[in-house]
Amino acid sequence: MERKIKNGDKFGEWTVIKAYSSTKGTRRKSICRCSCGVERELDNRNLLNGQTKSCGHKRVENITKARYAKTDKRFIGKTFGELTVIERVNNKGRTRYKCKCSCGKEVEVIASNLERGLQVSCGDYRKHRTEEHLEKFLSEGRKKLDEKLVEDTNLYLLDSGLSKNNTSGCRGVYLIKKSGRYRAAINFQKQYHNLGTFKTFEEAVEARKAAEEKYFKPMLEKYKDEIENI
Template sequence: MLDLKGMQFGKLTVIAKTDKRYKRGIVWLCECKCGNKEYYVPSDFLLNHGVTHCNLCKWKDNGGNTKVFIKNTNIGIIKSNKIFSHNTSGVRGVYLHKKTNKWIAYINFKRKRYNLGSHKNKEDAVKARKEAEKKFYGNFLKWYNIEFKNKND
């Protein structure tokens, strides 16, 4: 197996081998020149598919229109206030469960879905969602804004 540690692929520098695997290949921890210090890339993507920069660079180069995952978190989604077209409550992460006639609240963070409970009224579900946003997104966005200050603008 080829050791990629220290090798340069465009803006990416391979930092270390991880225990993660992608299609039986090694996933490497890389650092990008844009400041993204935690970007994971499979060997095959570095060697055969021409990956030379992180998603943050791709996002910046494409005017912020592509998904950017930092620490398994989609930055664009959590920073956005956009309501998806299939949403009927007008609040992200809140919907009416038709069979039980209760309002369900949930939040997604780091590629996991957290159930915030079922509620008799919409206001309680919205309150649960807003509290969860502060809990999950608040400190993460503070860290992100400090770590990537002026690098994604």
């Protein structure tokens, strides 16, 4: 006999807030809240047999932390123009770093602006900026971007984190508001690959990761030395 689930029962990260919400004649389901605040209707059997333990936020957090760690390796302690990167200042969205300028002033700078040479000092034009100075670092930034382009592929983008427009928590996975399903997609060598739509976020994430293994991994391994020097 299937165990009866009650309000307040916990299964992994899930807490049952409304048990047996489905209609008669269908599988019993419960409304559950994850420890991160996400609420979903879940099949009771999946709760009881441990098939679902959370909304998947921890996995996304671990993926994000790993990507940030790779980015930190490229930036922290490095000097870009007059700026020396000290530490990361955010854990969500576009990467920003606290930097110390050669004049002693500390500022927060978006990582991509450092990478592209768009910000090379604290911004005090009287101390640092001349037209020649600006053109020099813009030219160096463009050169760095060109060096990352191989086989119609930007190596930096293969290994970069989430864009500011991503709201799902996983790169290449998007919620289709009208249907409530998740779409997974991947861009590689100027080609867009639609990986399909999925009922759950976890399924879409799995599809995206499989595509990264197929498309990104061989390229990243092939140009491993170049990436480490970026």
